[in-house]
Amino acid sequence: MPGREIINLQVGQAGNQVGESFWNALLLEHGLDQSGAYVGTNPLQTARLDVYFTEVAHTNSQSKYVPRSIQVDLEAGVCNRLKSGPLGKLFRPDTYVTGNSGAGNNWAKGFYTEGAELVDALMDATRLQTENADTLQGFQVIHSLGGGTGSGLGSLMLSKLREEYPDRMLATFSVLPSPKVSETVVEPYNAMLSIHQLLDSCDLTVCIDNEALYNITTGMLKIKQPGFSDLNGLISKVMCGVSTSLRFPGQLNGDLRKFCTNLIPFPRLHFLMPSYAPFHDARTQAWQGTSIPELTAALFDRKNLLVACDPRFGRYLTATAIFRGKIASREAEYAVHDLQKRNSHNFVEWIPDNISVSLVSVPPVGQKQAAIALANSTSIQEVFQRSLEGFSAMFKRRAFLHWYTEEGMDVMEFSEAESNTKDLIAEYQQYQEASADVDYEEEQEEQEEEGQAFEEEQQLI
Template sequence: MPLSREIVNVQVGQAGNQVGENFWEMLLAEHGLDRTGQFKGSDPQQMQRTGVYFTEVEYGGTTRYVPRSVQVDLEAGVCDRLRSGPLGSLFRPDTFMTADSGAGNNWAKGYYTEGAELVDSVLDVVRRQTEACETLQGFQIVHSLGGGTGAGLGCLLLSKLREEYPDRMLATFSILPSPKVSETVVEPYNSLLAVNQLIDNGDLTICIDNEALYNICQRTLKIKTPGFENLNNLISRVMCGVSTSLRFPGQLNGDLRKIGVNLIPFPRLHFLMPAYAPFFGTGASAYEKNNCSELTKALFDKQNMLVAVEPRHGRYLTAAVIYRGDIASREADVSVRDLQTKNPQHFVEWIPDKISVSLVTVPPVGQKRAATALLNSTSIQELFHRNLVAFAAMFKRRAFLHWYTGEGMDAMEFSEAESNTQDLIAEYQQYQEAEAFEDEEEFEESTNGVNGAEEEEESEQ
């Protein structure tokens, strides 16, 4: 088997573990593995890069594939259910890390008190997983930003991993709360404090918005009252799509670092919007064309994006498109070029090759063709702005603050998180309005202006 660049998966909190369970179910199906981790498939391509997410184990004369994953929660409920469920025998028993107290939807409990007590034992398990890797490419954290464990402990883990593995990629699948489908009152606090940490410690943050998930389920899939199972299914599909180019051989394939290098023009602007196509309602698939250009168009349509923003209000800085199935590279290049030619106003002109393309011949289970995109668009500032407005309304009155300060937090941290998010929104806006320079003279004038202003400031000081 060729050398795989390994990823360690860490799923944190109730939502993280529920999404993770769904994700592993899909991975097993795509790699032809059964629920005990034994290969039952027929396509040799399925086995070529299983090492990215699985460790090969010889036991009793048979070969098993064990997920390289750590399941963490401050309550034992979800992990116990996972352990006793259909996938219970798939995971290593020592990778379930739980406490009894719970975080009570409080970011400070997850980050400062209850989570801080558990984090060292979690890191020990992560270390054991990484030491068994030959060429570790990075970590993938699955968590929700609305609760206490996913947001608080998830961010604490992220900062500890950044300290210990500074040269490895840290990717997160972060589920952001939505005021329309809110479960707890303090979600704006938890998510803004978490975003503040993600700005500094993450390399790739793939944002998933609950509001967009509900919209896709209701409008496109025609599910009147979507449950968590439906939402988790959508997230897992996107996670599998994003990781396709890492897990299967194909053209222009990459690893987490290549994805990052092509998508992140500035280190703070690493918040990506995922999109997936095709989404079909029941029985609608027989009436769809589903060719390459249709897939490409659908990926840049807001109805297929997993973040509820209006992409036309912003501009795309960069994008990565991963096609799956029998799609020719010329066909993919032409449809991507056409899209940019027809909609130049939606793309910044100062980055020449904005869209990177990957082709994988292995389609998702049950589909002939599909595509996933990661979009770095300035319109994502709407998501942060929405969150900021809800946060500011409560923070102005210092509502619920005593729950956080009672865990040892300082109210200044809330002000810092607020101003850091405001700065992030301003940066997105700045690059949205930036124009390409007509000629070298104009560029030199502008840089001289900047340098001159800096020199003046220094001389004044």
């Protein structure tokens, strides 16, 4: 079966840095060197290379694989570093779209002024990539919601993609700001305005936040002073894991649409929490064993989540567990079923079989087995609540608003974003409290009323 293509767009400084880490991991998994030439030995590595790469024939009869990716930033610094770095020969030169001034951590600059000037060039570069794809399944966007470019230009780009490709899937890997690991004071504004746009523009959002990344690197990996490369490495592990069943032959979730169908019961509730196992300190890895039940338990443990919230205070609507390596399907399904049975109070009972299990025989580089989970849990409202509190505290006093209104933005947009996020939190709360029995009784009453009405009509006839 030919792979269905995905176009990757990395936006802003954080998006491009995470993207670089992601492509490095992808090259290793598919046996490619840093110029895109195949040096691997496993035929599974090339079976679905065309999902993320375009094959280009070279003069010396060896094929070269070029990423189907576009690098976007409102200042050229990070993109220039990419061009002159180890991956400089990998990307096509016409896939870099950069401005000159930057967004100055201002969402309105990215969405209305600086970003609006760049968006046409960005859409042209995207069209060039889509025209070369045979069966495009969708787009994958990597961006941060705290700065100006990833949030503002990222939101503008998503709305343009939704307009132009309404029938294609739009997935984002969004790095959410966290008050404990904050770089700019207006992060809550940028994040809330972005969430407001993500609700309507995109099909699936994998949420990642810096606080959880720091907790994993310092607590579980024992890195005393983690740098961006350590944090980006964690994100790329999850991104590779999530895309595994798209890139290698597997038993389930062969494309993005199936992924979304299994995970998203209501269109607005498309914010997912990723987790990864095992996380080991490199020095103790040789002494660590990983049984399938241990891997499964770790996936649903708060410590392994890449979002700083506690799943015990919410309920799982749906989840998917992807196991990588030589793992028996019966063993994996039994471990997941057993975990769900023992923690049944944490799963909504009105969605039967709400954990799907996917198996891929190719393990991550340097590991024998690993597992990745994406969970749609009502506990993610905690993340939105945190952003909402920071936002409301400033917006009440109209702090920093002039930076946004000077770019032509209306204050009403802030109010809309606030109420939209409040509605989202209320929706999560509503489905967390919903039970199967009440709905069943209501349904029975409706059916009885419909039956009585039908009998009365028959008597009249």
